[in-house]
Amino acid sequence: MNKRLARDERPVFPKRAVITGGMPYGNKSLHFGHVGGMFIHADIFARFLRDRIGEENVIFVSGTDCYGSPIMEAYRKLKEDGYTGTIQEYVQGNHEKQKKTLEDYKISLNLFGASALGKTGEMHTKVSAEVFETLYKNGYIEKLSTPQFYDEEMHTFLNGRQVLGKCPIPGCTSEKAYADECSLGHQYMPSELIHPVSALTGKTPSLRNVTNWYFCLEDCIDLMKERTDALRRGSNTRRFQLDIIDEFLKKPCVYVPRKNMEDPAALERQLPEHETIDEEKKSFVVFVFESLDDRDEARKVMEKNNVHHTSGKTLVPFRLSGNVDWGVKVPDCEGEKNLTFWVWPESLWAPISFTRAYLESKGLPEDEWKKWWEDEDATVYQFIGEDNIYFYSIAEMGIFTGLQVPKGTKPDMEKINLPHIISNRHVLFMDTKASSSSEIKPPMADELLQYYTAEQLRMHFMSLGLSSKSVGFKPQVYLPKEQQTGADMVLKEGNLLTNVFNRLIRSCFYAVQTNYEGKIPDNAVSPKILEVSKKAVLEYERHMYNHDFHRISYVLDDFIREINKHWVNNVKIADRNQDAQLRKQIVADCFYACKVMAILVHPIAPDGCEMFREYLNLDGSLWNWDLILEPLTAYTGDLAQHELKFLEPRVDFFKKHDVQLAKADGSVCV
Numbered sequence: 001m002n003k004r005l006a007r008d009e010r011p012v013f014p015k016r017a018v019i020t021g022g023m024p025y026g027n028k029s030l031h032f033g034h035v036g037g038m039f040i041h042a043d044i045f046a047r048f049l050r051d052r053i054g055e056e057n058v059i060f061v062s063g064t065d066c067y068g069s070p071i072m073e074a075y076r077k078l079k080e081d082g083y084t085g086t087i088q089e090y091v092q093g094n095h096e097k098q099k100k101t102l103e104d105y106k107i108s109l110n111l112f113g114a115s116a117l118g119k120t121g122e123m124h125t126k127v128s129a130e131v132f133e134t135l136y137k138n139g140y141i142e143k144l145s146t147p148q149f150y151d152e153e154m155h156t157f158l159n160g161r162q163v164l165g166k167c168p169i170p171g172c173t174s175e176k177a178y179a180d181e182c183s184l185g186h187q188y189m190p191s192e193l194i195h196p197v198s199a200l201t202g203k204t205p206s207l208r209n210v211t212n213w214y215f216c217l218e219d220c221i222d223l224m225k226e227r228t229d230a231l232r233r234g235s236n237t238r239r240f241q242l243d244i245i246d247e248f249l250k251k252p253c254v255y256v257p258r259k260n261m262e263d264p265a266a267l268e269r270q271l272p273e274h275e276t277i278d279e280e281k282k283s284f285v286v287f288v289f290e291s292l293d294d295r296d297e298a299r300k301v302m303e304k305n306n307v308h309h310t311s312g313k314t315l316v317p318f319r320l321s322g323n324v325d326w327g328v329k330v331p332d333c334e335g336e337k338n339l340t341f342w343v344w345p346e347s348l349w350a351p352i353s354f355t356r357a358y359l360e361s362k363g364l365p366e367d368e369w370k371k372w373w374e375d376e377d378a379t380v381y382q383f384i385g386e387d388n389i390y391f392y393s394i395a396e397m398g399i400f401t402g403l404q405v406p407k408g409t410k411p412d413m414e415k416i417n418l419p420h421i422i423s424n425r426h427v428l429f430m431d432t433k434a435s436s437s438s439e440i441k442p443p444m445a446d447e448l449l450q451y452y453t454a455e456q457l458r459m460h461f462m463s464l465g466l467s468s469k470s471v472g473f474k475p476q477v478y479l480p481k482e483q484q485t486g487a488d489m490v491l492k493e494g495n496l497l498t499n500v501f502n503r504l505i506r507s508c509f510y511a512v513q514t515n516y517e518g519k520i521p522d523n524a525v526s527p528k529i530l531e532v533s534k535k536a537v538l539e540y541e542r543h544m545y546n547h548d549f550h551r552i553s554y555v556l557d558d559f560i561r562e563i564n565k566h567w568v569n570n571v572k573i574a575d576r577n578q579d580a581q582l583r584k585q586i587v588a589d590c591f592y593a594c595k596v597m598a599i600l601v602h603p604i605a606p607d608g609c610e611m612f613r614e615y616l617n618l619d620g621s622l623w624n625w626d627l628i629l630e631p632l633t634a635y636t637g638d639l640a641q642h643e644l645k646f647l648e649p650r651v652d653f654f655k656k657h658d659v660q661l662a663k664a665d666g667s668v669c670v
Contacts, residue, residue, distance in 0.1 A: 002235055016379075019046040027091075036473065050623075051625055063115060068347075072087070105457070142214055143211055143336065151200050169313060255310045258283060318395050322339065323338075348399060379420055389423050428471065451659050452657055455606075456490070509615065519640060563594070622635060
């Protein structure tokens with residue numbers, strides 16, 4: 001468990017870490033929100049941990065989610081428009097586009113796999129079978145016959161996004177609801193979907209019973225409550241994330257509008273044992289039941305009496321299988337054959353598949369992955385968007401517990417090793433949730449790189465404060481011409497590097513080249529600079545541990561600007577007084593501070609920092625956090641013998657985009 005830090009307590013990081021980024025669907029290129037809202041944060045943390053605990057102790061994996069109804073539906077429409085390739089070729093093309101975009105944003109994945117392609121696809125099929133067999137052996141899987149939508153005209157069962165309707169969960173604000181889940185992650189039975197329509201024909205589908213495998217998630221409700229309580233007491237898990245989890249850990253209930261109950265007493269007499277919550281100010285009455293069976297029996301009573309009702313959030317059996325051809329095969333069991341895994345459960349254990357595929361590619365033993373996913377001194381960090389909290393923070397926790405503990409055995413939920421989930425709020429486009437139907441079309445991730453550098457965007461997205469609220473992304477270049485006035489807020493954080501830090505580094509190098517024969521003065525760093533640097537390092541470290549990335553922006557801004565101010569003010573004094581000793585001290589102080597800054601900025605803007613390291617004429621040991629507050633002699637030995645690489649005039653370590661340079665020069669910008 002990622003413990004909550006006491007005041008002024010230094011964080012302790014695991015000996016080994018796996019970082020995962022939520023898997024993008026294989027039906028399109030990457031949306032800017034997927035990169036800016038999740039992948040950049042995951043990458044910054046992965047790069048930090050490589051510097052902090054050693055590169056060999058960190059694995060960062062993700063991949064294309066190749067299966068599921070969004071891919072099938074997009075492929076179907078493409079075929080109607082004349083596409084001649086296979087669905088594998090379609091997904092492969094999107095996978096390659098996603099991979100390139102991530103590389104362009106400097107996302108440093110050890111492996112970006114694909115759940116249906118190549119070696120990672122083969123491993124995922126193997127792992128999926130192992131997961132099923134273990135859950136079955138441990139008693140967490142059952143067969144259920146449940147209704148599934150069927151298109152009578154097309155003579156086919158419908159899955160996921162092949163059905164559109166309205167979410168039945170009271171108060172849900174989702175704009176889109178599908179066969180058995182809405183876009184906000186609410187789960188329900190297909191029969192509960194309001195106004196279902198087939199995406200294939202536009203007609204109302206029928207319901208036919210089919211048999212599938214389900215994980216007994218409803219039996220995990222007490223374990224989930226225990227775990228959530230433990231996380232509230234002693235972890236740095238985000239509060240809003242725990243609040244959303246708690247919404248699903250309520251007993252099964254049914255909401256009935258008052259106006260639909262002609263004779264409430266007569267209705268109650270027909271219901272199974274229950275608790276009635278009747279608050280005068282509310283427009284509905286709530287009936288609470290001890291089990292799903294009792295709730296379902298009550299729903300039958302209400303349907304028989306034509307009483308309109310909706311079901312509340314609770315844990316329901318989590319479907320594992322389906323009947324689509326495009327999916328990972330489920331092992332034949334108890335006479336059930338030719339089933340495939342539903343995309344959501346198999347995507348939850350896909351990071352295990354990718355970790356195993358990566359370790360196998362390094363020639364390591366088959367069970368090596370357990371050192372990363374199951375050992376006490378290892379932690380798995382999973383970065384997700386808030387819409388997926390139900391799947392990762394509830395369904396995954398149940399499944400992963402079921403893989404480790406047989407049903408009926410009471411595990412200690414504070415000690416069992418489960419992933420640490422880091423959920424981010426939405427990145428809005430302008431001030432609304434990004435949608436392709438918006439008046440101003442939200443850009444794809446690679447389009448943004450036509451106007452901003454990757455490092456500028458990394459700095460900006462990191463600063464948005466998604467740990468607590470949804471925030472608007474407002475690139476000026478996408479506003480109408482008449483609104484493109486003033487500063488572009490996307491550049492605000494990047495300017496700290498391209499302007500202030502850039503200028504400070506160059507000043508240090510040029511001073512050494514002009515006055516000290518290309519060698520840094522060997523003065524001891526002044527106490528003030530040591531104290532400022534130590535404060536920045538400790539604050540940064542705590543914010544990184546808590547994944548409060550926007551607070552890191554504040555630390556860097558204060559630190560860099562204070563050292564720059566120190567340079568500017570004291571150089572003026574030294575020049576005015578012709579004080580050579582003061583000038584020498586300033587250069588020694590600021591080179592030391594720049595070294596510390598570069599280590600802090602390295603996970604965020606790696607290219608500029610690597611260039612700084614190259615001109616310092618140092619190797620990769622510069623990024624070792626064990627030495628972060630040590631003097632430069634810890635890396636160079638005798639500074640009098642260490643020569644820096646010569647810096648030509650007007651060389652930038654942190655670069656602006658060509659478009660921005662063209663604007664600054666007064667050129668026409670297209």
